[in-house]
Amino acid sequence: MARYPFSSGKPSLIVRKVHPDNRESPLQFIENDTIGNDLFYRRNHFSYPALPQSSYWLPVNGLVHRPSIFTLDEIIKMPSKTLKVILECAGNKRHFFEPKVFGDQWEKGAMSQGYWKGVPLRNLLELAGGVKPGAKEVLIEGYDFGKQPNMNQPETFARSLPLNKALHPDTLIAYQYNNQPIPFKHGYPLRLIVPQWYAVASVKWIKQISVIDYKFNGSFQADDYVYYPKKESDAGAFRVTTINVNSSILNPLNREILDTGKHLIKGIAWTGEGAITKVEVSTDNGTNWSTAKLTVQRNQERYAWTTWSYEWNPDEKGEYTILTRAADSLQRIQPKVPFWNRKGYGYNAIDQIKVKIE
């Protein structure tokens, strides 16, 4: 009889919905700081799209001096840039809002990171003769489309960027993830990568890029992906853009039962502006705070998360509430109470778990 391995198996994506395909990255169980394709979170509004059966080409048109069509080969041969970038769904941690909100109940795993390689969008616009006067935004359309409950009719997934963000040298038209062609489920062959913005901006399966002279009001930026601070009215609404300063405790697990003795509290911290400068940990529900050790420093990789750890030696049995609070170089700090909004975007309150020492 064969002897079986002791292995407990590998982590796998956590299903939130199958149609469309929405799954969390099991960050609590991943040792690696770069997330592989198999564990990269999936966030889809619609079914996966059908791509053209013929060769792929990318039109760049609208308010440019020389509307152009690029083949994939042409793009791959251009000077490229590789950046380690977090993609975080704006609905990450939606589950934790109180009062609770509707929509996919993402916990801590609607985010992943790795190396995206591509061509700056600004370079493509320059190759198309440059942007004409009067241009206001760059509109990026994907191949995916469909109808959500809040829509009256089917719509293509499309998003615009203001000119300054579109022309930022790190806004990429990416064709590789972690040294491989971008996996189909994550936008093959071309995906927009907008560092520091919530990932809704990073359009997958790019179909067309157009420079426009108006403010685009597609569903995915005028209806969805809008912060609505009021439950019953749209007063005070504003659009989702930059990632908030944030941190997550990844170990121990919430509600875990532990022995007395040494435990390593571990997690990640990230921000959409500047860099993480400090992560504090409290093991007594906020009465006392200690500084965690930042275990991966981010100098060049400024769009990636920082990992941190804190050694904890509880010698008394009982229940403990553990909190973490990150701060960034722009003096932004995680709030105690999250900014509640009806659709549940941008949750970044102090992270919290409870454990029991037995």
Next chain:
Amino acid sequence: MARYPFSSGKPSLIVRKVHPDNRESPLQFIENDTIGNDLFYRRNHFSYPALPQSSYWLPVNGLVHRPSIFTLDEIIKMPSKTLKVILECAGNKRHFFEPKVFGDQWEKGAMSQGYWKGVPLRNLLELAGGVKPGAKEVLIEGYDFGKQPNMNQPETFARSLPLNKALHPDTLIAYQYNNQPIPFKHGYPLRLIVPQWYAVASVKWIKQISVIDYKFNGSFQADDYVYYPKKESDAGAFRVTTINVNSSILNPLNREILDTGKHLIKGIAWTGEGAITKVEVSTDNGTNWSTAKLTVQRNQERYAWTTWSYEWNPDEKGEYTILTRAADSLQRIQPKVPFWNRKGYGYNAIDQIKVKIE
């Protein structure tokens, strides 16, 4: 360029912990009424065990007239029985207790069902000469062992059954699941199957069976798998045995946003005694109740769950609280408030989801 399938992919197990391996069955996304090996929930206290490298043999000893050792081949050649049986972790739905309790935060998927084929335990005891006078319990030990936080030293996973349950003709020493050898992660080559009891009784990787003349007090029935109604004392404690009457809403999802129009509310109901006789659904938070249609009747398959559905036509937009309540032939009915207990076992309150019609 290749055209890609529209498929949104398959459901997969939902990881709660990797070491040891604990994962939920994604019941919300499974169409089939019999759960395949790949989606069967996993509940382990320890690492997967090493099985003997030589041939497998099963000792049956203690208070029997003719202590015996059976080979796997001998067992497979005996007259067998195949039963469709639910295995439900006693901690299923632990996540929903209020106040919250510690331990793995199982939601609705710490249960699965399918066809178990094996030999009644009573037949093996008869082949071992029958039970001697003075016998009180039958002790079943698994190959898995280790130390949990609440233990002072490593212990083998072992459970006893009272004589009447051990001798019940449907208590099986199973060797097949869904017409295949039992998968290693679910107890290969032999697993005890105790219908109607929470699955902790269904010992995996059986190492030895002993008839004993005392009340066994191993960790897994004297410390764990005990209902402790008080937070701070052990007063009123009693052991986990029979499955409670229960139901789960599997569609829609909690906090889902839906269109107006027809929706099928679907789910399962099950009980550890008698049969499910009725499932009621409320779409107005308990003010009015309607009877759901039982879509799979359970006559012969009395240890399996009943599926049910209810057609709902909300025409007004807004938020709705949907409840379900199952009753069984022993007049047991799901309570409004669950029986709170410190370790979080046997949750069976009326199931509840909230949805928003947009």
